[in-house]
Amino acid sequence: MGETMSEPTIKLRGLKHSSMPTWLGLVLGSWFGLIWGSLLSAPFGIGFGVAAASGLGGFLAVPLWGTIWGLIGLGRQREIAVRRHGIRLLADGDPLTQRVAALAAKLGLKTRPWVGVMPHNNAYAIGSNANNALVVVGQPLIDTLTEAEVDAVIGHELGHVANNDMRRMGLARSFQNSLVWYLGFSGTLQRWARWILTWLSEFFVLGLSRKREYWADAIGAALTGKEHMIAALEKLHQAPALSGFERDHARLMFRGFAKGSLWSTHPTLEQRRAALQREIYLKRIPVQQTKALPEAPTASTLPNPEDIAYAKR
Known part of the structure; x- marks a missing residue:
């Protein structure tokens, strides 16, 4: 048997995957918004003390x-x-389930997410944390991308899981709604501060979404190779326009709105490709050298079930 080449495996503990800094930032941001709203509203018919x-x-x-x-x-x-989303959950023995499990183990996750297939030409991951995550891959991707490119997409979504990005984005949206709703109690605050803070917070949420995509791309590239990540991105951006379902859930998707503006949920293809080629985020992913899988992940390459189990029900 020939020698196996070594490839990098991500050190999960080295990732900055805690959502606590994001939560603290959201708390401070909400406090700043309340103070700023009071100051802004004071000149318009309500005393600063009351505001x-x-x-x-x-x-x-x-x-x-x-x-x-x-x-x-x-x-x-x-x-x-x-x-609601027309997802077909896959069985344990399904090849795609096994590939997701193998990549999750390579990433260092102690639980493997549920895996589902949808009819849309996209992919996404959801769940509050790695213990109840679901990775969904579109059947058109499975049919048109190479196995390495599908693995890159899966690695991207597992990157969101490992980085707790679903929790970051869910809390950001919830804080935004809570702040805007609370300011609605005051007619004056609603008239002046609420409208402005709605847009400012939206820019923040979208900016956070774009940044998390760069990190997920980097993790997918670290797991499979940046050339496969770039190839998958290029093929997906040549796909038909986003469906209604994809537009409604653009922030979750592998490919979302990417117009190169403050309104974009995702960076543009050119921005994502340049970040991967220059390894802006990739070189900041902590890795260690391990033996590579000889082929695409199969049942024989899966970790011991005692070491990695399905997420908690």
């Missing part, structure tokens, strides 16, 4: 609502998606 008092309760209410409702929504994501 500030109306915002004091928000210092507790907005973070509390944002956190609780955000986590509740994330916890129900997988169940809702399977029921």
Whole structure:
């Protein structure tokens, strides 16, 4: 038997995958928005003292609502998606399930996500954390991409799982809704601050979404090779326009809105390709050298079931 080449395996513990910094930033951002809204509204018919008092309760209410409702929504994501999105869950022995499991183990995840197939030419991952994640791959991708390119897409979605990006984005959206809803209690704040903060927070959420895509691309490239990640991106961006379902859930998708503006959910193809070619994020992924899989992941390459099990039900 010939020698096997070595390839990098990601050190999961070395990834900055904690969502706590994002949560703290959202709390501070909501407090800043409440103070700023009070200052902005004061010259327009309401005294600063009254405006500030109306915002004091928000210092507790907005973070509390944002956190609780955000986590509740994330916890129900997988169940809702399977029921409403036309997803077909795959069995343990399905080749795609095995490939996802092998890549999850290579990434260092202790649980392997559920795997589903959808009819749309896209892919996404959902769930509050790695213990209840679902990776969904579009059947058109399976039919048209090479195995290495499909693995790159899967690696990208597993990168979102490993980085807790679903929790980051879910909390960001929940905090945004909580802040805007709370400001709606005051007619003056609603008239002046609420409208402005709605747009400012939207730019923040979209900016966070674009940044997380770069990191997920880098993890997919670290798992499979940047040439496969770039090839998959190029093929997907040549695909037909986004379907209605994809537009409605663009922030979740592997390919979303990418117009190169503040309104984009994703970086453009050119931006993502350049980041991979220059290894802007890729060189910051912590890796270690291990023996490579001789071929595409198969049942024989899967880790021991005792070491990696399905996510908690």
